[in-house]
Structures are given as C-alpha cells and as structure tokens.
Amino acid sequence: xxxxxxxxxxxxxxxxxxxxxxxxxxxxxxxxxxxxxxxxxxxxxxxxxxxxxxxxxxxxxxxxxxxxxxxxxxxxxxxxxxxxxxxxxxxxxxxxxxxxxxxxxxxxxxxxxxxxxxxxxxxxxxxxxxxxxxxxxxxxxxxxxxxxxxxxxxxxxxxxxxxxxxxxxxxxxxxxxxxxxxxxxxxxxxxxxxxxxxxxxxxxxxxxxxxxxxxxxxxxxxxxxxxxxxxxxxxxxxxxxxxxxxxxxxxxxxxxxxxxxxxxxxxxxxxxxxxxxxxxxxxxxxxxxxxxxxxxxxxxxxxxxxxxxxxxxxxxxxxxxxxxxxxxxxxxxxxxxxxxxxxxxxxxxxxxxxxxxxxxxxxxxxxxxxxxxxxxxxxxxxxxxxxxxxxxxxxxxxxxxxxxxxxxxxxxxxxxxxxxxxxxxxxxxxxxxxxxxxxxxxxxxxxxxxxxxxxxxxxxxxxxxxxxxxxxxxxxxxxxxxxxxxxxxxxxxxxxxxxxxxxxxxxxxxxxxxxxxxxxxxxxxxxxxxxxxxxxxxxxxxxxxxxxxxxxxxxxx
Amino acid sequence: xxxxxxxxxxxxxxxxxxxxxxxxxxxxxxxxxxxxxxxxxxxxxxxxxxxxxxxxxxxxxxxxxxxxxxxxxxxxxxxxxxxxxxxxxxxxxxxxxxxxxxxxxxxxxxxxxxxxxxxxxxxxxxxxxxxxxxxxxxxxxxxxxxxxxxxxxxxxxxxxxxxxxxxxxxxxxxxxxxxxxxxxxxxxxxxxxxxxxxxxxxxxxxxxxxxxxxxxxxxxxxxxxxxxxxxxxxxxxxxxxxxxxxxxxxxxxxxxxxxxxxxxxxxxxxxxxxxxxxxxxxxxxxxxxxxxxxxxxxxxxxx
Numbered sequence: 091x092x093x094x095x096x097x098x099x100x101x102x103x104x105x106x107x108x109x110x111x112x113x114x115x116x117x118x119x120x121x122x123x124x125x126x127x128x129x130x131x132x133x134x135x136x137x138x139x140x141x142x143x144x145x146x147x148x149x150x151x152x153x154x155x156x157x158x159x160x161x162x163x164x165x166x167x168x169x170x171x172x173x174x175x176x177x178x179x180x181x182x183x184x185x186x187x188x189x190x191x192x193x194x195x196x197x198x199x200x201x202x203x204x205x206x207x208x209x210x211x212x213x214x215x216x217x218x219x220x221x222x223x224x225x226x227x228x229x230x231x232x233x234x235x236x237x238x239x240x241x242x243x244x245x246x247x248x249x250x251x252x253x254x255x256x257x258x259x260x261x262x263x264x265x266x267x268x269x270x271x272x273x274x275x276x277x278x279x280x281x282x283x284x285x286x287x288x289x290x291x292x293x294x295x296x297x298x299x300x301x302x303x304x305x306x307x308x309x310x311x312x313x314x315x316x317x318x319x320x321x322x323x324x325x326x327x328x329x330x331x332x333x334x335x336x337x338x339x340x341x342x343x344x345x346x347x348x349x350x351x352x353x354x355x356x357x358x359x360x361x362x363x364x365x366x367x368x369x370x371x372x373x374x375x376x377x378x379x380x381x382x383x384x385x386x387x388x389x390x391x392x393x394x395x396x397x398x399x400x401x402x403x404x405x406x407x408x409x410x411x412x413x414x415x416x417x418x419x420x421x422x423x424x425x426x427x428x429x430x431x432x433x434x435x436x437x438x439x440x441x442x443x444x445x446x447x448x449x450x451x452x453x454x455x456x457x458x459x460x461x462x463x464x465x466x467x468x469x470x471x472x473x474x475x476x477x478x479x480x481x482x483x484x485x486x487x488x489x490x491x492x493x494x495x496x497x498x499x500x501x502x503x504x505x506x507x508x509x510x511x512x513x514x515x516x517x518x519x520x521x522x523x524x525x526x527x528x529x530x531x532x533x534x535x536x537x538x539x540x541x542x543x544x545x546x547x548x549x550x551x552x553x554x555x556x557x558x559x560x561x562x563x564x565x566x567x568x569x570x571x572x573x574x575x576x577x578x579x580x581x582x583x584x585x586x587x588x589x590x591x592x593x594x595x596x597x598x599x600x601x602x603x604x605x606x607x608x609x610x611x612x613x614x615x616x617x618x619x620x621x622x623x624x625x626x627x628x629x630x631x632x633x634x635x636x637x638x639x640x641x642x643x644x645x646x647x
Numbered sequence: 648x649x650x651x652x653x654x655x656x657x658x659x660x661x662x663x664x665x666x667x668x669x670x671x672x673x674x675x676x677x678x679x680x681x682x683x684x685x686x687x688x689x690x691x692x693x694x695x696x697x698x699x700x701x702x703x704x705x706x707x708x709x710x711x712x713x714x715x716x717x718x719x720x721x722x723x724x725x726x727x728x729x730x731x732x733x734x735x736x737x738x739x740x741x742x743x744x745x746x747x748x749x750x751x752x753x754x755x756x757x758x759x760x761x762x763x764x765x766x767x768x769x770x771x772x773x774x775x776x777x778x779x780x781x782x783x784x785x786x787x788x789x790x791x792x793x794x795x796x797x798x799x800x801x802x803x804x805x806x807x808x809x810x811x812x813x814x815x816x817x818x819x820x821x822x823x824x825x826x827x828x829x830x831x832x833x834x835x836x837x838x839x840x841x842x843x844x845x846x847x848x849x850x851x852x853x854x855x856x857x858x859x860x861x862x863x864x865x866x867x868x869x870x871x872x873x874x875x876x877x878x879x880x881x882x883x884x885x886x887x888x889x890x891x892x893x894x895x896x897x898x899x900x901x902x903x904x905x906x907x908x909x910x911x912x913x914x915x916x917x918x919x920x921x922x923x924x925x926x927x928x929x930x931x932x933x934x935x936x937x938x939x940x941x942x943x944x945x946x947x948x949x950x
Contacts, residue, residue, distance in 0.1 A: 181795075182776065182779060184779070265674065267666070293674070295674030295675060302892045302893070304892070304894075304897070305682075305683045309683040309684065310683060310684050311682060311683055312678055312681075312682055312683060312684055313678075314675070314676035314677070314678050315676055316674055316675055316676045317675065317676070318674045318675030341675045341677060342677065342678050342682075344682070352678060352682045473682050473683040474682065475680070475682075
C-alpha cells in the first residue's frame with residue numbers, strides 16, 4: 091500500500107514537473123498584448139428629435155482582445171459584452187461572452203489556424219469575413235484554415251467554417267480555396283522583367299440544408315443545398331502604372347435578397363492607376379449583378395454575408411458630407427469612379443511655401459439593365475430565372491452620384507486649412523427603401539487649424555449642406571481645442587435650419603472632451619445626435635436619434 | 648537543371664488550377680428549369696371534404712403563444728396565468744405552448760432529456776426572437792411585429808388578450824376533424840369564410856397541440872408546485888408539429904378578390920407518442936406582412 095502511494099506520488103511529481111517544464115518552455119519568450127474599449131451611453135428622452143425613452147437609461151458595449159504570441163505560435167480571444175447594446179446596434183448582441191478565439195502556428199510552408207478567423211480572397215467579391223465595430227458587423231468564420239506556400243511566389247489557401255451570427259453560428263457551411271501566383275517570383279527570379287504580374291483564382295462553396303420555401307400558394311422552390319462561386323483576378327504593374335481586375339461569378343442561389351430567383355450572379359471590378367511625384371490618378375469601374383451571397387438563404391439583414399462588394403464611392407469623413415452615404419446594391423449596380431490627386435509644387439506662386447494638395451473625385455452609380463427572362467412576363471419573379479441582363483449595359487435609374495473637390499494648404503508652420511465642395515445625388519427609394527424624391531445636395535466644408543505652439547492647437551470646422559429635399563438644409567460648426575498630448579475639448583452644433591417643417595428646425599449641440607494618458611484614452615461627450623445612417627465600405631447601419639451622455643474608454647497594453 | 652525547375656513550377660501551377668476546378672465542379676448543385684415543384688394536393692379520396700354546418704355569427708378568437716421551456720423556472724407560474732385566462736375567456740382564447748430556445752433544449756443526461764421542441768416552434772422563435780428576450784414570454788395574435796412590441800411578458804397577457812378580443816373578426820374559421828384510430832390518420836378540414844373583403848396576403852397555419860404530457864419541469868415558485876423540479880408536471884397545449892409548413896399555406900393574395908369561402912384539407916399521420924385523446928388541431932390565419940393573427944380555431948382530434 092505504502093509502495094503504491096509512493097509510486098503514485100512519484101508519477102504525479104514527474105507529471106507535474108513535466109507539465110511545468112513544458113509550460114515554462116511554452117511561456118518562455120511569450121508575449122501577451124491586448125486592448126480594451128468601452129462605449130457607454132446614458133439616454134434622455136427627447137420626443138422632438140425622435141429620441142425615445144430607453145428603459146435601461148444606460149446602455150453599454152465593451153470588448154477586450156487578448157493576444158499571446160510565442161515564436162511561430164499565436165493564440166488570442168476577444169471578450170465582448172453588450173449590457174444592453176447601445177442604440178443603433180442590433181439588440182440580438184445582448185449578452186456577454188467570448189465569440190472569438192483562435193490558435194495558429196506556422197512553419198516554412200504551412201500556417202494553420204483553428205477557431206475563429208477572418209479571411210479575404212482577392213477583393214472579397216466571393217469571400218471576405220471581417221469585423222467593423224462601427225457597424226456592429228462581424229461575420230467571422232469558425233472552423234479551420236490553412237495557408238500553404240509550396241514555392242516562391244505561390245500561396246494556396248483553404249478554409250472551412252460557419253459564420254458568426256450574434257452569439258450563435260449561421261446554418262451554412264462555407265468552404266473556400268484560393269491560389270495566388272506571383273509570376274515574376276516563379277518564372278523570373280532574376281528580376282529581368284519590368285512588368286510584374288500576379289494572377290489569382292478563388293472557389294467558394296456554401297452548404298445549407300434545403301428547406302420548404304414557397305414560390306406561390308401551391309409551389310415549392312427546388313433549392314440548391316450547395317452554391318458555388320468563383321473568381322479570377324490579375325494584377326499587373328509596370329513602373330508608374332498599375333492595373334487590377336477581378337471577375338466573379340456565382341451559380342444559382344435563390345435567396346431572400348434576390349427574391350428567390352435562380353439567375354447566376356456576376357461581378358466585375360476593374361481599376362487602373364497612375365502615380366508619380368505630385369500626381370495620382372485612379373479610375374475604377376464595377377458591375378454587380380445578383381451577387382448577394384449569404385450563408386443563410388432567408389437572411390434579410392446585413393449579416394451572414396460570405397462576400398463583400400466594395401463601394402466605388404469616396405468615404406467621406408465630415409459629418410455633412412457623409413450624411414447621404416452610398417450602400418452597395420448587391421442585386422445590381424453599375425459603378426464608375428475617378429480620382430485625381432495633384433500637389434501644386436511648394437514654393438510656386440499658386441502652391442505657396444508648402445505646396446497645395448488638390449483632390450478631385452467623381453463617382454456615379456446606376457442600375458443595370460434588366461429584361462424579362464424567357465417565357466416570363468415579370469422581372470424578378472420568385473422561382474424563375476429572374477431576368478436577363480446584357481453584360482455592361484447601364485440601367486436608366488441613377489442610384490448615387492458624388493462630385494467632390496478638396497483643396498488643402500499649409501500656409502505657415504502653424505496654420506493649415508482645407509476647403510471642399512461636394513455635389514451629391516442620392517436615391518432615397520433605392521438606398522433607404524421609402525418613397526421620397528432624389529436628394530440633390532450641395533455641400534461646402536471649411537476646416538482650419540491654428541497651432542499656437544507645440545502643444546496647443548485650435549481647429550474650426552464649418553459645414554453646410556443645401557438641399558430642397560429630405561430634411562432640407564443643414565449647418566454644422568465645430569471648434570476644437572487641443573492641449574497635446576493629453577487633452578482636447580470640442581464644441582459642435584448641427585442645425586437643421588432649412589427643414590420645410592419649421593417645427594423641426596432642431597439644433598443638435600454636443601460638447602465633448604478627451605483625455606489621453608499613455609495608451610489609455612477617455613472621451614466624454616454630451617449632447618444630441620440626429621437620426622442617420624453610418625456606412626463603411628458600402629455596408630450601412632441606421633443610427634437612431636439620441637440625447638445624452640456618451641463615454642468611451644480605450645486602453646492597450 | 649533550370650529547365651527542370653521551370654517545368655516543376657508549371658506543373659505545380661497547373662495542378663493547383665486543376666484542383667480548384669475539381670473543387671468547383673463538386674461543390675455546386677445546378678438546378679435546371681423548372682425551379683419549382685407543385686405541392687402534392689390533398690388526397691380527397693382518403694380525406695373527402697365533409698359538409699360544413701351553416702355559418703353562424705362569427706366570433707373573434709385570439710391565439711396566445713406561450714414561449715416556454717422545461718428548464719425555465721418561471722414558466723410554470725406563466726402557464727397557470729395562461730390557464731386562468733383560458734378559464735376566463737373560454738373558447739375565445741386558444742393557448743399554444745411553444746417550447747423553443749435555450750430553456751427548451753434537452754440536457755444530455757438527468758431529468759430534462761425529453762425534447763419538446765418542434766421545427767415550426769424553433770423557426771418561429773428564431774424569427775420572432777421571443778426566446779432571445781427570455782422565457783417565459785409570449786405573443787398575443789403576434790400583434791406588434793415588427794415594431795418589437797410583439798413580445799409580451801406574462802403580466803401583460805390579460806390586457807393584450809382583452810384588447811385583441813375587442814376587435815371585430817374579419818374572417819371566420821370552421822374546422823372538422825376526422826380521426827382513423829387504426830391508421831392513426833387525421834383528416835382536418837378548415838373552412839375560411841371572409842366576412843369582409845381583405846386585400847392582403849393571408850396564410851393559414853395548422854398545428855397539432857397536446858396536453859397531459861407528464862414530464863419534469865423546473866420551478867422556483869412554491870405557489871405553482873414543488874421546487875426546484877416538478878417531476879410529474881403536466882405540460883399542456885404543447886405545440887407538437889405543424890401540419891402545414893412552418894409558415895403555412897396561402898389562402899388569399901393581395902390584389903385579388905377574396906372568394907366567399909375557401910376550404911383547405913390536410914391529411915396527417917399522428918406519431919405513436921402522441922395521445923390522440925389529448926391532442927387538438929389549432930388553425931390560424933395571419934397577415935403575411937404584419938404577421939398579425941386575424942382569426943384562430945381549435946378543435947380536438949377526436950370530436
């Protein structure tokens with residue numbers, strides 16, 4: 091008995107020692123990093139601007155990322171808590187938990203990730219998972235992915251997973267393969283060729299069990315359980331010129347988003363650019379036709395997207411220029427965009443002492459041409475091929491148009507200014523879904539910053555939006571005083587002075603302050619926020635009107 | 648040597664492309680026309696449509712769905728509340744206990760291994776998000792969707808039921824059930840009579856509910872039974888299965904004139920575990936846009 095006990099203790103001791111040694115080796119040289127963010131809002135009802143009563147009085151979103159790295163090994167997790175989700179975020183986020191964790195390791199040729207992961211093939215037109223906290227959007231995969239580099243210039247990727255749907259996983263399984271071949275690295279190691287070519291191809295397939303979906307009172311849809319998509323891409327660069335192109339196709343994928351039609355989807359994205367000192371030119375074109383691709387066929391919101399269709403419009407940073415943002419239309423759009431950036435030389439008569447930057451941008455998005463499918467009298471009828479659409483044919487309906495010019499100049503070492511003019515056409519019916527006339531808006535922005543010394547600066551913004559439609563004219567003024575590196579104070583007011591209903595000519599004043607200490611930052615603001623839409627990369631969410639105190643705390647380590 | 652390396656690279660390149668093409672071809676179900684199939688119509692030989700009695704004055708009946716679960720400790724008291732409302736309102740109130748969501752999940756072992764859930768109940772709960780808000784909660788005629796006021800907590804059920812009953816019926820439902828015990832075959836016939844013209848997409852859902860199912864139920868209210876578990880709890884009005892599909896059959900389409908009445912008949916074989924004497928058929932018609940239930944009816948399987 092005594093011998094047995096002694097043996098057990100010895101074995102346990104050895105095991106503990108071994109475990110401790112392994113753990114020590116594992117932890118030795120390891121590095122832990124992370125970040126934290128908390129956003130809390132305390133609400134006060136304001137029926138005038140449409141800010142309703144919030145039962146909880148205070149709502150809060152917070153998350154923390156923890157990452158452990160040790161040589162070729164990485165592991166991490168993200169804790170999220172929404173108690174309850176702040177307004178404008180989907181209430182289905184309510185709760186706390188760890189929706190994201192992963193482990194990954196790599197050697198010379200392989201990199202393997204298990205758990206949750208983000209991935210993108212090419213421009214993302216058939217596969218992209220990402221997180222955008224401003225939108226409350228997260229379609230991370232949960233499964234496994236492998237990255238394999240069998241030779242120089244060759245990268246092969248494979249993945250399988252389901253997608254995050256709030257605190258659950260969507261029902262569809264997504265499988266994907268991607269190959270990228272840098273031809274110069276494969277065939278021209280000596281670097282004789284001045285033209286660089288990268289070719290790529292992707293294949294993605296989703297599986298979702300079939301279900302009973304009606305096309306009419308007595309007809310059921312015959313659904314594909316597996317829906318495949320594919321994409322081919324090329325990137326060619328030579329000196330100052332670059333050309334990018336990607337074509338994507340999708341097989342029959344009847345879904346809520348396309349009104350359960352069986353037409354194949356197509357998308358083409360082309361971009362040409364020229365860049366030299368002081369001058370940059372970019373021209374892009376995109377055609378999208380029936381390319382919504384989700385891992386649940388009945389999903390109606392902006393969730394469970396397998397792919398991402400980039401918006402070919404400029405992402406505006408100022409409040410009024412971003413008041414009418416464009417949301418990508420996956421069912422069909424033709425988009426054109428061009429941008430020229432030019433720097434007038436420093437020291438010249440017009441350029442001034444420090445030079446002057448000019449950016450001119452234009453984008454235009456219309457519908458695609460649609461014709462009735464063979465044997466059908468109506469476009470887009472469920473349970474049919476939907477419609478025919480001649481490739482590259484523009485439709486008649488304008489969705490969005492944006493012309494903008496921006497001039498920035500540094501006048502002295504302590505004073506710089508920006509002025510900008512924008513003209514936008516915004517199709518409310520298409521982009522927001524209700525019958526309103528097209529918004530034609532003229533927007534003017536002036537932004538000046540004066541630096542008193544190395545620490546103190548004063549920034550002033552003036553924005554004005556003029557339109558006869560929607561809520562009419564808006565004005566915004568902002569004054570911000572910065573006392574670097576720790577403090578800033580802002581006073582701002584948005585004023586809907588041109589609302590056709592005189593009783594709705596509201597002010598939306600806010601006062602805010604921020605304090606930064608090392609890697610910690612605390613921001614507070616008090617005031618009113620108008621109802622609006624936030625878009626990032628063509629993906630949008632509605633933000634309800636609110637009135638109250640907002641607090642944001644960020645910290646990294 | 649250089650040429651050999653080059654050949655290897657080309658082979659590698661082509662192999663990767665071929666692998667991808669192969670992956671693509673096996674990963675797609677190509678559906679050829681026709682993209683739809685006509686649903687098998689009712690076998691009228693097996694379920695001949697009976698003569699319905701002459702219609703009397705239509706009575707408004709209201710559906711109260713109690714979203715519940717066997718591990719939900721507050722659910723027995725909610726069930727008692729629902730029962731009391733049924734006693735007070737009689738046939739005008741139809742109860743349906745929908746077991747769905749977290750508290751309805753069966754456990755791997757222990758007292759709660761029985762699975763009360765149904766495909767329809769889970770789909771409704773996914774759609775209306777009742778379980779996400781928590782159990783017990785319910786819906787009264789599904790009124791309030793999509794403004795998010797459709798989820799009603801038990802203390803608000805009585806007023807919501809009174810309010811829903813106050814409206815005039817837009818249509819009337821009659822039901823006749825015929826049950827063949829030998830084959831366990833149920834023929835249910837539902838007649839929808841339009842009292843006024845309704846220019847909406849209307850759907851009819853028909854489900855089977857069962858009472859008297861004795862299974863354990865968690866409980867934290869001594870007034871509702873023993874705590875923490877009532878082992879011989881009698882589960883009532885449990886949604887067993889949908890006879891129609893989850894979201895029902897279309898009986899009216901917007902833009903078309905309503906007929907005076909329409910009869911839908913369904914054949915259904917009862918599962919062995921259902922006790923026919925304890926089962927009833929519940930049918931309700933709802934507006935497909937607002938999801939509001941406009942009329943409901945409940946008749947026992949064995950009349």
